[in-house]
Amino acid sequence: MIQQITPTSQPAPWRIGIDLGGTKIAGIVLGTDDHIAAETRIAAPQGNYEATIVALTRLVVELEATCDAPSSIGIGMPGSVSPATGLVQNANSTWLNGRYFKHDLEAALARPIRLANDANCLALSEAVDGAGRDMPSVFGVIIGTGCGGGVVVDGRLIDGPRGIGGEWGHNPLPWALPDEYPGPTCWCGRLGCMETWVSGPALAADHARATGLTSSAEDIAMLAAAGDNSAKATLDRHASRLARGLAHIVNVIDPHVIVLGGGLSNLTHLYTVLPGLMAPHIFADHANVNLRRPAWGAASGVRGAARLWSA
Numbered sequence: 001m002i003q004q005i006t007p008t009s010q011p012a013p014w015r016i017g018i019d020l021g022g023t024k025i026a027g028i029v030l031g032t033d034d035h036i037a038a039e040t041r042i043a044a045p046q047g048n049y050e051a052t053i054v055a056l057t058r059l060v061v062e063l064e065a066t067c068d069a070p071s072s073i074g075i076g077m078p079g080s081v082s083p084a085t086g087l088v089q090n091a092n093s094t095w096l097n098g099r100y101f102k103h104d105l106e107a108a109l110a111r112p113i114r115l116a117n118d119a120n121c122l123a124l125s126e127a128v129d130g131a132g133r134d135m136p137s138v139f140g141v142i143i144g145t146g147c148g149g150g151v152v153v154d155g156r157l158i159d160g161p162r163g164i165g166g167e168w169g170h171n172p173l174p175w176a177l178p179d180e181y182p183g184p185t186c187w188c189g190r191l192g193c194m195e196t197w198v199s200g201p202a203l204a205a206d207h208a209r210a211t212g213l214t215s216s217a218e219d220i221a222m223l224a225a226a227g228d229n230s231a232k233a234t235l236d237r238h239a240s241r242l243a244r245g246l247a248h249i250v251n252v253i254d255p256h257v258i259v260l261g262g263g264l265s266n267l268t269h270l271y272t273v274l275p276g277l278m279a280p281h282i283f284a285d286h287a288n289v290n291l292r293r294p295a296w297g298a299a300s301g302v303r304g305a306a307r308l309w310s311a
Helices: 049-064 101-109 118-129 200-211 217-225 229-253 269-281 297-306
Strands: 014-020 024-030 036-043 071-077 114-117 137-143 147-153 257-261
Touching: 014 049, 014 118, 014 297, 024 049, 024 297, 036 049, 049 071, 049 101, 071 101, 071 118, 071 297, 114 118, 118 137, 118 147, 118 257, 118 297, 137 229, 200 217, 200 229, 217 229, 229 257, 229 269
Parallel strands: 014 071, 071 114, 137 257
Antiparallel strands: 014 024, 024 036, 137 147
């Protein structure tokens, strides 16, 4: 159901933003003053490409019905559209891969849209009016169901000729310890990707390997807070791996600020321990890191999607 919010004094033009996740689809209508005029959330079709197109089309129609003028449409998605082929690549929602997603959705809506990787949308949102708004360069991180990243410099997304800017989640864990090599198998077919170490499912899998117990990332955090030593050890291993991966990013692009997003960004200990764990791996004599929480939380991705036409 669409939740319509009282409009402000600047009702148009409207910007529709949609965050297409693996399990849910969130949508908003953003006004010119960045006021959210309407918002909704629905379950995402699982494993069904055609149903995904239908669900997105209906969502856009319902959101635009709350507006009094035509809207731009921006969509954040897992993976990206290959500039070379026009096909979706690298989506952990694998039913999108190899499909002409942008073309098919534009045909269904009979209008142009803009697409970007969901981590790019998070980075854009936080760079424009979020946790990185005062910084020239932002690296936005998603650590949730998957592991993604996006780079924004001076308010502009840096994506590149292959459409994979910021995709650190499918690089290997740096400075791997002997028991971390070659690493778990990733859905992408490689071994030891960052996603297999620092995502929510990866944290749970690591805990299961160490303890034989099946627990969600949220449950592990609760157990650790209650004093469970095995859960604390799991969080320590996770923080070490995340720190090494982020230090590698700092050595490559040296962002002014790193903003964490996704479900695991709610693990409060990360903001305390990560800078110190990263420092020994940063190739500089001044190794302090500006690490911030997302100002918009779970709404960062959908707000960034709404901004794609002005990015």
